[in-house]
């Protein structure tokens with residue numbers, strides 16, 4: 447194979463990242479914290495309707511500290527969207543709590559209002575009111591914000607909004623990450639912007655941000671010596687990583703435009719091909735950053751061509767594609783957890799495929815992708 451690999455989603459630097467990193471070197475701010483961390487937090491906060499933001503070492507760490515501050519502890523139950531990446535659910539287990547999984551609805555592929563309410567009612571009847579709800583904007587698509595938050599408010603359960611894949615997406619003109627009691631962001635290498643590794647917690651108040659930073663820096667009480675009255679964590683973002691983040695914030699909106707243009711490319715590519723549906727916004731209330739473009743394949747309409755046929759044809763041409771998330775309720779580690787729903791998420795997993803979606807894909811890359819599809823369908 448002599449053609450270079452086309453990735454699903456790879457880091458894409460804008461140009462100024464290195465200047466911020468060099469500045470950290472020049473001023474010897476290599477230690478954690480420092481001016482880039484504050485600068486990056488301010489940039490994120492300005493982008494997210496001025497909500498206080500704490501920069502952390504990962505999106506997973508942000509979820510952990512969000513759930514902790516929602517009061518989740520040993521023996522509790524937390525509702526979690528089943529159709530997601532395992533990092534949405536793992537922090538529930540870190541706290542000694544048990545996830546209760548809920549199916550998706552077909553328009554946004556995210557948590558179903560119907561099964562969410564069914565789960566809440568049933569868990570309360572069984573004697574335990576869920577302590578929090580983890581709702582996810584998967585692949586950048588906002589979940590049904592109004593419906594889900596109405597239910598959560600009615601039962602007074604806080605929402606932890608997993609916006610790891612949805613920085614820059616909006617619902618009714620408001621940015622994802624600002625709807626929940628807490629919002630979480632990720633800057634992992636494959637996300638829409640990256641700090642090579644990192645995350646952030648969008649907080650409801652300055653006090654909660656201060657508490658988050660306190661917990662993330664080993665929970666040091668105010669004293670000249672090391673004094674602790676809480677269990678702490680080492681979850682703060684480094685000043686070097688935050689420097690990359692500051693540069694990436696300058697190109698975030700361009701990255702969104704480029705990802706959305708990849709989505710338009712796929713819409714056009716599959717327009718006249720039977721049996722392939724490109725995942726798109728249900729109506730104009732939803733604006734997705736289209737972090738990943740995804741398709742559903744119906745073999746009965748494609749003349750027998752399946753999701754796997756397409757994935758393998760891409761692999762042969764050195765092009766990465768990947769089945770949609772395998773739902774948590776059928777993962778070996780979570781198979782004994784309660785699940786409310788039917789088989790919406792399961793069928794998405796069975797027939798769905800994520801396609802190369804990076805903001806750095808070239809005209810030639812698109813032509814190679816097109817060639818594989820036209821040879822197959």
Ligand SMILES: *Cc1c(COP(=O)(O)O)cnc(C)c1O
Pocket residue numbers: 503504505506507530531533534582608610611631632633634644645
């Ligand atoms: C990436 C991701 C996370 C975790 O973020 P990390 O920074 O990798 O820890 C959580 N939830 C979802 C939906 C993600 O895609």
